[in-house]
Amino acid sequence: MSTGFIVLRGGLSLDATERRAERGDILIDGTEIRDCGPCGMAVPDGAIERDVSGSIVIPGLVNAHTHGHGSLGKGRGDLWSLELLLNAGPWISAGRSHEDKYLATMLTAADMIRRGATAVYDLTWEQPRPSVEGMHQVARAYDTIGMRALIAPMMADLSFYDIVPGLADSLPDDLRRTVDGWRLDPFGASLEACREVLATWPFDTDRLRFGIAPTIPMHCTDDFLAACARLSDEFQCPVHTHMAESKLQALNGQLTYGKSLTAHFDDMGLLTDRFTAAHGVWLDPDDMRRMADRGASVAHCPASNMRLGSGLAQIRELCDASVNVGLGSDGSNSSDNQNMFEATRLAAYVSRVLTHDINRWVASAEALEMATIGGARAMGFERLIGRIAPGYKADLAFLDLHDLAYVPLNDAFNQLAYADDGSSVSDVMIDGRFVYENHCFTTIDLDALIADTERAMERLNRDTADRKEIVAALEPHVADHCICFSSRPHHVASICDKHG
Ligand SMILES: [Zn+2]
Missing domain, CATH: 3.20.20.140 (Metal-dependent hydrolases)
Structure with a gap:
């Protein structure tokens, strides 16, 4: 069901399958991507315009x-x-x-x-x-x-x-x-x-x-x-x-x-x-x-x-x-x-x-x-998420091109994989809705979540203190037994240990 058009203008979109990085516009209709095209794409009247030319846009x-x-x-x-x-x-x-x-x-x-x-x-x-x-x-x-x-x-x-x-x-x-x-x-x-x-x-x-x-x-x-x-x-x-x-x-x-x-x-x-x-x-x-x-x-x-x-x-x-x-x-x-x-x-x-x-x-x-x-x-969500293409859900992450991981911008794919630790993520859209905007959550109160977590942990740490002690007592026995068991030979080698 359409809840209105948003057009994202001028972002640098990445397509991992085709290893393509191109500036362009993305038209979103409600929860879905309706169209992707060159900058200046014609869009329906009333579409909300958003300039994302300072961002790399990737599928969530x-x-x-x-x-x-x-x-x-x-x-x-x-x-x-x-x-x-x-x-x-x-x-x-x-x-x-x-x-x-x-x-x-x-x-x-x-x-x-x-x-x-x-x-x-x-x-x-x-x-x-x-x-x-x-x-x-x-x-x-x-x-x-x-x-x-x-x-x-x-x-x-x-x-x-x-x-x-x-x-x-x-x-x-x-x-x-x-x-x-x-x-x-x-x-x-x-x-x-x-x-x-x-x-x-x-x-x-x-x-x-x-x-x-x-x-x-x-x-x-x-x-x-x-x-x-x-x-x-x-x-x-x-x-x-x-x-x-x-x-x-x-x-x-x-x-x-x-x-x-x-x-x-x-x-x-x-x-x-x-x-x-x-x-x-x-x-x-x-x-x-x-x-x-x-x-x-x-x-x-x-x-x-x-x-x-x-x-x-x-x-x-x-x-x-x-x-x-x-x-x-x-x-x-x-x-x-x-x-x-x-x-x-x-x-x-x-x-x-x-x-x-x-x-x-x-x-x-x-x-x-x-x-x-x-x-x-x-996840069984193929052809629904994972790409920026018409018919896919509007699940997008926006990476700030002024984050130092991208300065200077030599190769967006290499820098995303090797230089960026995720700090560049400024905005996140899921189902056509910004749930994270300018480094802040729009759907939850993060301070309240932190306070609730601290309160819960006080109680949980108190209630599970006896189990913590038992686990600590078990640990050396489990460790010794499992190290010994794991030293047996196996026909697959997936660990860098001369004992296999
Ligand atoms: Zn797991």
Whole structure:
């Protein structure tokens, strides 16, 4: 439905696919881009004119993998591997009220928008299981701030301590009893809640969608995975998981299933064109071929993979296999910020430490393509977002050409990927509406959000102090056990360690 015309005059628009940077005008009709053309384009009477000649205009960045609830856990751990992060999960995400879920999601969304992201695939977390009210709180946060989102609750029916061979038995008795008490519920109630959310979703599905996230393959029984596949088929809803993120997971999958985690997911009927694998650090060529054959996507999260020491994903090999690749920041509790400029830069850089062959490196425009079109495809928003073209949604980020990252302007793509840290983002439009203007949010009160967060953290820190102590006591045992387990040989090499 048209809500009026806006014409953006004279901006330097980037098209990553065609590696084209051109000044021109963009006509927006309500929520959509109606036309793009040379400067001075004729527009309908009454169109609001806006001079953006001081800006680079890019499609809003698409964060293909994060965790909205993670914002309250940023900076929690330092020398944490993925396994130590999972060990800390019962502490850092505990005790959240529905208001906390709203608050955490809003904080994540604000962090993304100020760095030019307009859409997100959010794997949120609700303990002990997803609820209709909890999922609506998360959606309401995105609705209020005005961000496009695909929300998928992480679910599991086996705990971290259940699935790492020998881990529980290696713990002192008191700690083993404690983690025994952290066993997860059977999956039935979780999937029933998801079914209800899917059947009664009250939000505009051009803006907000719902999917499911059996969170880590080995943390889900086969019965659970089969039920997820049935639910996804029934509602044609997206499915997202953390696939072969760490070497321990890849080794453990092989040990448990006698095949890779990806092959297991495929055999469970979960590899489809609605499926996104986060990370995929330890995929082998057969896994990549399966992903490509099924039309699945990978959300590459280089910052998280390096922060947690998970390894370096073989992105060129995935692209060669014709797997769609989007980029993600991952949650603030594992890679701290929500900066898609950083994800773009690191996607290019990681490819360069894997080979001397410059022909196999990820170029700046290619990384930007992953951060826009690749993510849009992974979210099922293809042909809706990710490009500046007629018929696409008016999701745009405006970068100040006077930001020092662009002074002097030699090559907009290279400078966006390598010089800009996102500080240049002055304005963000989502669905034809400016949600961030002149470095300020228009839809939320940031000071109030900060004050609410500080109040919530006082309470959460007090209420979870005992869990913090338990997690600290578990940490050396988990670390030793997992380092030892991960030192076994594996046929994929994704880490720069002479021991593999
Ligand atoms: Zn994640």
